[in-house]
Amino acid sequence: MSNNTDHHFDAIVIGAGMTGGWAAKEFCEGGLKTLLLDRGRDVKHVIDYPTTNMQPWEFKYRGGRNYQDVQHNPVINRCYAYREDTSHFFVKDTNHPYIEDKPFDWIRGYQVGGKSIMWARQVQRWSDYDFEGPVRDGFAVDWGLRYKDLEKWYSYVEKFVGVSGNLDGLDTLPDGEFLKAWGLTCVEEHFQKMVKDNYKDRHVIYARCAHLTEHREIFKQQGRVLCQNRRVCERGCPFGGYFNANSTLIPWASKTGNLTLQPYSVVHSIIYDEEKNQAVGVQVIDAQTKETTEYFAKVIFVNAATFNTNLILMNSKSNRFPNGIGNDQGLMGKYVAFHNYRAKISAVHEGHQEYKTEGNRPTSTYIPRFRNVYKQETDFLRGYAATFYSSRSKIVQGKGVGEDLMTSLLNTRDYHPWRVGSGMMGETIPKESNTLTLDETQKDEWGIPLLKVNIDYDDNDEKMIQDFFDQFTEMYKKAGFTEIKTRDTQQAPGLDIHEMGGVRMGLDPKTSLVNTWNQLHACPNVFVTDGACMTSVSTQNPSLTFMAMTARSAHRAMKLMDEKEI
Amino acid sequence: MNRRKAIQCLSVAAVAIPLLPGCNTTEFKVYEFLPIEKKDYSLIEQLAQLILPKGNLDITTPELTLDFILTNINDCHKPADQEKYLEGLKLFHFHLSGGKPDKKIAFHKLDSEEQFAALEFLQKGSSGSESLKHFYHITKSLTQLHFTSSDYFMTNYLDFEFIPARFNGCVPV
Numbered sequence: 040m041s042n043n044t045d046h047h048f049d050a051i052v053i054g055a056g057m058t059g060g061w062a063a064k065e066f067c068e069g070g071l072k073t074l075l076l077d078r079g080r081d082v083k084h085v086i087d088y089p090t091t092n093m094q095p096w097e098f099k100y101r102g103g104r105n106y107q108d109v110q111h112n113p114v115i116n117r118c119y120a121y122r123e124d125t126s127h128f129f130v131k132d133t134n135h136p137y138i139e140d141k142p143f144d145w146i147r148g149y150q151v152g153g154k155s156i157m158w159a160r161q162v163q164r165w166s167d168y169d170f171e172g173p174v175r176d177g178f179a180v181d182w183g184l185r186y187k188d189l190e191k192w193y194s195y196v197e198k199f200v201g202v203s204g205n206l207d208g209l210d211t212l213p214d215g216e217f218l219k220a221w222g223l224t225c226v227e228e229h230f231q232k233m234v235k236d237n238y239k240d241r242h243v244i245y246a247r248c249a250h251l252t253e254h255r256e257i258f259k260q261q262g263r264v265l266c267q268n269r270r271v272c273e274r275g276c277p278f279g280g281y282f283n284a285n286s287t288l289i290p291w292a293s294k295t296g297n298l299t300l301q302p303y304s305v306v307h308s309i310i311y312d313e314e315k316n317q318a319v320g321v322q323v324i325d326a327q328t329k330e331t332t333e334y335f336a337k338v339i340f341v342n343a344a345t346f347n348t349n350l351i352l353m354n355s356k357s358n359r360f361p362n363g364i365g366n367d368q369g370l371m372g373k374y375v376a377f378h379n380y381r382a383k384i385s386a387v388h389e390g391h392q393e394y395k396t397e398g399n400r401p402t403s404t405y406i407p408r409f410r411n412v413y414k415q416e417t418d419f420l421r422g423y424a425a426t427f428y429s430s431r432s433k434i435v436q437g438k439g440v441g442e443d444l445m446t447s448l449l450n451t452r453d454y455h456p457w458r459v460g461s462g463m464m465g466e467t468i469p470k471e472s473n474t475l476t477l478d479e480t481q482k483d484e485w486g487i488p489l490l491k492v493n494i495d496y497d498d499n500d501e502k503m504i505q506d507f508f509d510q511f512t513e514m515y516k517k518a519g520f521t522e523i524k525t526r527d528t529q530q531a532p533g534l535d536i537h538e539m540g541g542v543r544m545g546l547d548p549k550t551s552l553v554n555t556w557n558q559l560h561a562c563p564n565v566f567v568t569d570g571a572c573m574t575s576v577s578t579q580n581p582s583l584t585f586m587a588m589t590a591r592s593a594h595r596a597m598k599l600m601d602e603k604e605i
Numbered sequence: 606m607n608r609r610k611a612i613q614c615l616s617v618a619a620v621a622i623p624l625l626p627g628c629n630t631t632e633f634k635v636y637e638f639l640p641i642e643k644k645d646y647s648l649i650e651q652l653a654q655l656i657l658p659k660g661n662l663d664i665t666t667p668e669l670t671l672d673f674i675l676t677n678i679n680d681c682h683k684p685a686d687q688e689k690y691l692e693g694l695k696l697f698h699f700h701l702s703g704g705k706p707d708k709k710i711a712f713h714k715l716d717s718e719e720q721f722a723a724l725e726f727l728q729k730g731s732s733g734s735e736s737l738k739h740f741y742h743i744t745k746s747l748t749q750l751h752f753t754s755s756d757y758f759m760t761n762y763l764d765f766e767f768i769p770a771r772f773n774g775c776v777p778v
């Protein structure tokens with residue numbers, strides 16, 4: 040890694056998660072001396088995955104939760120992926136407080152790799168039904184961006200990270216560059232057929248996931264091999280079987296010799312030069328010593344993940360930008376949205392008793408949005424995608440005591456019937472009242488204002504939940520499933536871990552903060568390419584879109600630098 | 606109790622009840638929220654053995670069943686449940702001592718008939734005490750979990766594979 044002692048670089052990237060990782064990779068490959076800053080520790084691929092090879096019986100609670108930890112850190116304990124084997128990758132509530140004006144479960148990973156280490160690896164492209172949503176349905180603003188702008192960048196990212204999927208030929212969910220799929224279970228195939236027979240615009244497909252199922256030269260160069268179906272991905276994978284920034288982007292950027300990766304570097308703010316009328320660098324606080332340093336570059340990419348990106352920008356105050364860099368119209372931190380994950384349905388399938396599954400599959404089945412796609416057809420706006428999973432497990436019975444109990448336990452010949460279930464992934468409408476602001480008095484350990492989160496569901500979300508219950512109950516009944524149970528988890532927003540917006544994209548500087556190249560309208564050498572730039576949220580898991588936008592904008596930045604435009 | 610000694614004791618425990626005659630252990634692991642004594646430890650340990658006798662099965666686990674039970678109650682249970690467990694334990698001692706308060710009978714000194722009678726008493730919940738039921742339920746379920754989450758059980762009885770390297774969505778049962 041190059042070490043630039045005079046603190047001057049070509050590019051600074053804030054945040055070493057999957058979006059910052061992409062920016063750093065593109066810049067380093069493009070020959071730019073790049074400083075990649077992260078507030079957390081370094082996590083080296085394989086070396087820093089301490090639990091990756093541990094067997095289930097080596098965990099002292101066998102998957103249980105520590106009571107004291109739940110009391111002290113209730114938010115993170117509500118995240119399904121925060122477990123005995125993964126807890127070291129998640130931010131504890133107590134270490135990094137924030138203010139919940141309304142309940143919001145903010146799930147974070149502060150380390151090199153960010154949340155890419157623990158993510159669920161689900162990747163779907165957006166289509167123009169998504170990008171054109173705000174214009175058609177009259178909310179937010181026009182993105183200005185369309186599928187054709189991103190199409191080649193989706194491909195670019197997919198080829199590098201590796202995505203397992205089928206060519207489904209759906210206009211709602213464009214196909215990509217796929218490696219082979221592991222396929223469906225027989226019950227999923229049964230459901231798929233039933234849905235096809237009964238609904239012309241509903242589809243059950245294999246859920247595309249960022250896993251390697253085929254060899255390619257590029258993966259060999261990355262040092263990654265095929266996914267081994269262990270399904271303990273959130274611990275970090277020694278095979279590099281799934282994509283995270285640590286296995287794939289950061290080593291790639293590093294081997295160019297152009298990367299300076301600096302962990303434990305908390306970006307306080309972006310420095311704006313009033314004479315040059317541009318951002319010139321960042322102010323960084325050493326996470327451990329609390330010492331402040333400044334670093335300078337021609338271009339700055341803000342990739343600290345949605346909320347922290349908002350925070351850094353709002354905290355970057357100058358005479359020119361008293362309300363935060365780029366925030367001329369006071370829109371920053373507003374129109375935040377997320378995915379509504381409150382609705383679940385489960386059931387039993389009595390059929391296919393003679394079959395089971397074998398091995399593991401680190402993905403499930405996916406039902407793309409079918410509500411309000413071609414026209415408005417319900418009393419709520421937009422719609423939802425959903426998962427569909429099916430599984431079958433052995434019956435373990437603990438009858439009696441003593442020898443009887445042992446005999447009963449050792450009799451594991453029989454299987455439960457198949458269990459099936461779905462979770463809703465609902466699009467929420469960005470609202471001015473869903474806000475992020477900086478607290479005026481309270482600061483964190485590093486002297487940075489605490490973030491105040493004021494985000495809630497609305498009537499549209501409630502109606503959508505009911506529709507999901509109605510539609511899925513009907514679909515499940517048609518498939519012959521029994522013991523159908525719907526459940527509104529009542530969970531606060533946040534556990535979707537798809538929070539987006541606050542620095543929205545658009546064509547008009549009066550109504551948006553970044554342009555269609557992710558540059559702040561009012562300060563074009565600052566780019567925001569993580570979830571903060573999202574004008575609307577659609578239903579798809581968003582990270583593939585963040586990565587495609589980041590790669591596209593990094594190339595744009597290099598072009599503008601060549602042309603001396605920034 | 607250090608690990609090696611604990612394992613020696615376990616191998617004794619695995620072949621015979623009464624237990625631990627030669628294991629005059631002086632050190633006991635301290636569980637912050639479970640203020641219990643040596644006789645309690647051996648009572649729980651022997652009860653777990655009675656509930657699920659592993660006989661000659663070749664089972665290796667990273668910790669003793671007793672340690673697993675107490676660690677989980679100590680670390681994962683809420684204070685009210687910990688109290689209930691301790692109260693149930695006390696009531697069980699009370700039952701074993703024939704109703705003498707504060708007298709703790711050494712469980713291993715009971716003959717096997719007496720031990721089984723005590724177990725039956727717990728199993729039937731005949732005292733009607735919620736704490737005693739809780740004590741039995743937790744001891745049994747954690748004993749069982751320690752066994753069903755072991756390498757031996759998961760590999761041989763649940764077809765667990767750590768690196769399956771395949772997925773087949775439809776194979777005959």
Ligand SMILES: Cc1cc2nc3c(=O)[nH]c(=O)nc-3n(C[C@H](O)[C@H](O)[C@H](O)COP(=O)(O)OP(=O)(O)OC[C@H]3O[C@@H](n4cnc5c(N)ncnc54)[C@H](O)[C@@H]3O)c2cc1C
Pocket residue numbers: 053054055056057058059060076077078079120146148149150151152153154155157158159160161162304305306307342343344345347351536537569570580581582583585
């Ligand atoms: C359990 C889980 C499952 C998920 N599943 C999916 C899924 O299936 N599909 C999907 O699309 N998405 C999923 N997500 C969301 C996905 O992980 C995120 O959208 C994605 O990782 C965002 O990438 P990022 O680089 O923008 O942010 P992050 O990965 O969060 O990285 C941001 C980095 O910025 C650093 N940082 C923050 N503030 C500062 C500062 N002031 N100074 C310096 N550094 C800073 C942080 O330490 C962090 O490393 C999931 C997330 C989780 C946790």
